[in-house]
Amino acid sequence: MGSLKLLLLLLYTYAAVILLHVLNSVESTVLIRFGQTPPPRSRYSYAVFRYSFETLDGSNACLNNTCSIHCQLDGQALSTCPAKVLVLKNLAVNRDHKFLLNVTTWNGDTNSSAYSWFIDTIPPTATISTKQNYTNAKRIAIDVKFSEPCTGRGGFKCVNSSDCDVIIKGPAHINPTSLRIIKPATHYKLDVVFSMKSTVGRVVIGIADNICADQAGNNFTRTNGSSIIIHFDRGPVLVDFWTAVPSYELVINGVPRTVLATNKIEDLKIFLDFNIPVGNTTEQILNALRVNGGSLVHINGTNQGNRRFAFELNVTARTEIITVELQSHLIIGRTGTPVSPAPSITFVYDLMEPGVRLSTNSPNVTKEPHINIIVEFTKPVFGFEVSMVKVTGGKITGLKELSKALYSMNVLAAAHNIVSVSIPAGKVNDISGNLNLESNKLEVKHYSIPPLSIALHSFVTAGILATSFATAVLSLSFANLGAIDTLASGSTNIVDIDPSKNLHGMVGHLQVFVLSDWHSVNQPIEYSETAKGLRWLIPHQKLPWKKDSASVWPNHVYLAEEELAMKLSCIPEGWPLNKKTSDATDSCLTNISCARLKDIEPKPGWLYGQHNVSIKKAPYGLALDSKEYFIYFLRGEPLSARDVVKKMENYKGWQDLEMNLFWLGVGGGSLVIAHVLLLLFLKWRTRTPIHGILSVPRFELFLLILMLPCISQSSAFVIRGGTTGGIITGALLLAIPAAFILSIIIFLIIAVFSGSLVQYKEVKHVASTEPWYAKLWFFFTTKTIKGKWFYREGLPSSFVSRFGILFESLKGPPLFVFVDQNDSNTTHKWSGSGHNGTGRIRAVSSDDSNEENEIPLPRRLLGCARSSYLVIDILRRVSLGIIAGAYSSKKLSQSIFALTITLVQFMYLFILKPFISKGVHLVESVSLLCEIGLFSISISMTSINPMEAEKLGYVMLAFLFITFVTQIIHEWYTLISSLLRLSHPQKNSLKLGLKFAAKGLVLPFLSRKHWSGVTPSSKTGLRHGLPLSPETELRRRDRKPPFIDPIVSMTATVVPALSPGSPIPGVTQRIDSMTVERNVSWQRTGEGKQPKGLELESKSEMKKLRALARASFSGDSNVKEASTSYTYRE
Structure with a gap:
């Protein structure tokens, strides 16, 4: 160195x-x-x-x-x-x-x-850095940067894992081959590889000491930056996404569910707690939240190192189903792992207090002691009890929960009291804690059936039963007498009396009064109870196997349908979030498999402090979604009551149908069976076919006419129910009156209108003149006429007795027999014309009387219209039956329609005057006028105070009484007349008639040897003849004339009798009638020749024959007859 x-x-x-x-x-x-x-x-x-x-x-x-x-x-x-x-x-x-x-x-x-x-005294240093200190990767790149070139002592180097200036502590190692020189002697880059055996770890990376020196000779010195700590975590990043809205546990369909609901604005807070810090800012977290209603605002001071974020929700709506969604893919943990998905939060924010409405199917005034009341909340509530209801004038005997928003309550009314029911405010909570509003006040007046109503319907019932019994007894007696007379004489002459002809008219008009109870709104108690007491005439009575057969709440169901649109309009804006949710909700609204509110069971103590403040602490179960919140807590009634109430009452019309048809089958079936058994018994005893009033199908037609209102009402009941089976059944039932009416029309066209089977003839006086006041009187009432029906020669003798009920009391297309009443040589008397206007011509002078050859078209059309009156009457009864069953509640339109069709029938009766008998016409007119008055009062009842309504109720009872009295007087007059005719010709004695009727009843039970002495002989020794029946045919010669016009030809029948001094009294002789038949042809007006094969008889010969006949029957005018080619009918 x-x-x-x-x-x-x-x-x-x-x-x-x-x-x-x-x-x-x-x-x-x-x-x-x-x-x-x-x-x-x-x-x-x-x-x-x-x-x-x-x-x-x-x-x-x-x-x-x-x-x-x-x-x-x-x-x-x-x-x-x-x-x-x-x-x-x-x-x-x-x-x-x-x-x-x-x-x-x-x-x-x-x-x-x-x-x-x-x-330079500063030693060189180095820093180790990486892009992220938290990672989930397998390896990570680190940067080694020297503060200045450090080349002394060989500089920075990393030859292998054992000779590397970078030191690793932790589950990782350096990859030497990854060394990259970014800037010589200053910047290096290399990779650190984490161990795959560890999911979570901490790695410390540092640089060794004295690895190099700078140009000034300063040795490398380690600093804080010379080491770094890296955390690797390959686990998921979790978030606890919760709210401060209180949560409750509800058991729905047996499954615990978590419910979030509040009415406090301070509870609207949303929290996000992450298990590790995230790399997103607060603004980014806010953008990752989606809310369908309101806006979110960050709450400051809650970051906690990017581990917790809190937001406050601002909502302007009073009721909202709020759903907050977290887009977790937009949030990244600090290790680089996206946050795991978190379920959205859905809760109810509701400031609306639940309203409550009380309703009942009982009228405002009722006789029933038990009053069923429906308690209907606008949305589900919890904890509703009997003690929360305020009742005066009665007491609650039962409370049934139909759903959380619908309750059925039974109140027992105190006698003659006004029952008042209400629910005070603040008694029960909804799911959000809102207390209920005050309900409406429901008042029902309890009453007992007025004695007048009991007396009147009992009197009417007794009168009908007594009249029917008397009619049946006399009909049976007359049939027996006729059968024995036929057996004794060898002819088909049987009794010409039918006491039941006016019975169906009387019962039919009473049925109209009973049906009016279904038509009229706010009927007075007196009349309504009287009509209910007569419902057996329809019949509409309780079924024996059911405790209460009354229809329950049909009007409530239809009201629910009308309020459906209003309820749906209350759904807050913004819900549902998308079309898919909306479609799912609509599907659930119409699917009965969806859970109902009654399947929700809250835990004890809920809504009273024993609930969690958030889901974060202890979730109970799966949270509800927005669709379920709406269905269970905000949908309310009557939207869900549409199914709940229908399930309770199951009103499809079948119950009312059963009430009608069961008793109709019992009553009608019993009468038909009795009729068949009676016919079989009489035929076995008399060994002769039974004709007359007991013949088939006369009695069955009588019953069917009375059954038609019941059948039509029953069909309307099930069609109103709306089910497929009900509509099909109702259509089939309606086919019965439709087919019957069509059959009558066809029968009248073939038999009556064309004159091919029967012909109506009427006597017309040539020189008769009436003063103007008489004509005016006859215009408003009717004129007494002499008219009779004749059936075509060759027709079966039983034709009129079987089907005469359809036309015999009505006028038809007439052929007039013109008679000069001022001519003393002409005697005209129609015997036995009675109430039905049928009988035999005693004598008609062929010289001084003239019969029309054909009927002009206008008169024929008028006669056809008169004969069709029965069709009009049946159509009205069927229509009244239909409107009585087609409406779920009484409406004004029903009374208006009933009044209209009754006015049409009355005008038909008033203008055409279709009845032969003046008495029948007057009785029918009085009955229709009373019904018109009844329906007129019913229309005016909607705007009348109770005091006036009570007075009008007595007027309505008077109409019913007048109708019944008029009908029953006429019917009993007919019965008495029949008994008097039975005693004729000996004397007009009611006692003798009753004696003969009693003998007729006991005849089938006597030995045949006693039958010959039942009918007394006259003093002349001639056997007394019973009145002839409608199918009686005059004896004719075996030889038949070539051809004689059936209208203009006449046949005179003469029956010789013994003189007063002839055989010994007490000896009965049977003298066959001697028939003299002459064919007389009349030259028709406008015809130039006579028909071939006809012989003209001189008038002198005819006069001699008539003189001879009168001489032989002098002193006994009761056996003189005249006939046309139509056989007379009584």
Whole structure:
């Protein structure tokens, strides 16, 4: 080392001498030579300068100290400047120095020379750095940077792992082959490889001591930067993403779930806690958060070394389902690993207090002691109990939770009290802790059935049953008498009495009053209870196997559908976040498999302090998403009540259908079976076919007409239910009245309108004139007429008895028989015309009477319209039945429609006057007018106070009473007339008629030997004949005429009888009737020839025959008949 320093010193001296010589050789002849100078970079604080002065020839220029020498150091003159050697001490270190030497010879030559050097006492250092001190990589590159070139002692080197100036402590090693020289002697780069056996580790990297020296000879010195600590971590970066919103545990469908909800703005804080610090800034973390409602603001002072970040949420909406999502891929841990995904946070922020509405299916005034009340909250609540309900005038007997927002409560009303039910405010909480608002006040007045209603419907029921029983008894008696008369006489003459003809009219009008109970709004109690007491006429009664058969809450379901749009509009903006969530929600709203609110069970004590302040502490279970929050906590009722209430009541119309058809089947089926058994019994006893009023299908048609309102109402019930099976069933049921009405129309067209089977004939007086006031009276009522139906010759004798119920009491397209009532030679009397206007012509003069040949078209159309009155009546009953079942609640439109169709039928009756009997017309008119008054009052009931409504209720009862009394008087008049006719011709005696009727009842149970004495003989010895039935045909000769027009030809039948002094009294003789038949042709107007094959009889011969007939039957006018080619019917 010493020889090296000496060599360097010589080199520096030589260079300085050369430099000084060059600088001064031109300007001066004195040369300055430095024999010793400090090195250009020195680590010492002193310096030694040796110098000499020479001339150009090399001699000493300052011999004998003849020169003047001056020295300067760093620009300052030195006080002394020796002639040969100058030693400078205590020089400032770590800076440049400049030494200036100036010499002047004796002869004035001058020269100067300067020398600069740097004193460096700072040892070289090195720093180790890397791009990241935390990493998850397998290897990492480090940089070794020296503070200055350090080449002494061989400089920095790393030959292998054992000969390397970099020292590694920890699970890692240096890769020597990776050494890269970035800047010679100053900057190096090499790789550190971490052990794969460790997932997490700490590696210390440093540089060895005295590895090199700088130019000044300072040895390398280690500093803090000469070592570095690197952490490697290959594990995931986790984040605890939580909120300060309180959390609760709910068991939904048997699974514990975590629910987050609050109504406090201070709870809206979001926290992110990372397991290791992250490399992102607060602004970057904020940008990585997405929120669907409101805005996030950073809370200062919560960084904790980039391990915790806190934000506050500002929300303007009063109700919001808030979802906060963390885009974790945007956040990188300090090791370079992205943060693992974290589930989003969804919670409910709700400031809206839950509203509550009370509703009931009971009317405002009810007789039922048990009142079912629906408690409907606008959103789910928790902890609702009976004690929270305020009740006066009754007590709560049961509370059933249908869902967390829907409760069913049963209140037992005190007798004759007003039951008041309400829920005060602040009694129950929703999921967010909001207390409920005050509910509406529900008041229901309890009453007992008015005695007047009980008396009236009992009176009507007893009257109908008594009338029906009397009608059935008389019908059976008459049928038995007719069967025995047929058996005794060998003919088909049976009784011409049908007491049930007006019964279906009476029951039909009462059915209209019963159906009005389904039509009218706010009906008075008196009338409503009376109508309910008569529902057995439909029939609509409780099923025996069900405790309560009333339809429950159909109006509530339809109200829920109407409020659905309003409820959905309350969903806060921004939810759901995307279309996929919306579609999923819509699917769940219509899918019954979605969990219902009643499946939610809170843990004891929840909402009262026993809940976590955050999910971070102890999560209960899977948190709910936004869709579930809406379904379970914000959807409310009636959106979810649409399914819950329907599930409770299961109203599809089937229950009401069963109530109708069960009793209809029981009643109608029993009557049909009884009818069939009765027919079989009578046929077995009498061994003759049963005709007349018990013939098939007359009785079945009677029942079907009464069943049609019930069938049509039943079809409307199930169609209203909306199910596929219900719609199909309802359509099939509606096909029954439709097919029946169509069949009647077809029958009337074929049998009546065309006149091919039956013909209606009416007597018209030629010279009759009425005063104007009589015509006016007849316009408003009707005129008494003599009209009868005749059936075509060759038609089965049972035709009219089977199907006459469809037309026999109505007028038809008429053929007029013109009679001059002023001619004393003409006697015209229609016997047995009675209430139905049918009978036989006793005598009609063929000379003085004239019968029309054909019916003009206008009169035929008018007659067809009159015959169609039954179709109009059935259509009205079917329509009233349909509107009674088609509406879920009573509406004003029902009464308006019922009034309209009733007015149409009344105008039809008033204008056309379709009934033959004046009595039937008046009874029908009174009934329709009462129904019009009833529906008119029902329409006006919507805007009437209770006192006036009670008065109108009595008026409605009066209409019902008048209708019933009018109908039942007419029916009993018909029954009594039938009994009087039964006693004729002996005398008009009700007692005798009852005696004959009683005999008719016991006939089938007597031995046949007693049958011959049942009907008494007349004093003349001629057997008494019973009134003829509708299918009675007059005996005709076996020989048939070639062809006679059925309208203009007449047949006279004469039955001889014994004189008073003939056979012995008590002996019955049967004298066959002698028939004289003459064919008389009449020349038609406008015809120029007579039909072939017809013989003209002189009028004198006809007069002789009639005289002979009158002489043979003098004194007994009861057996004279006249006939056309249409057989007469009574």
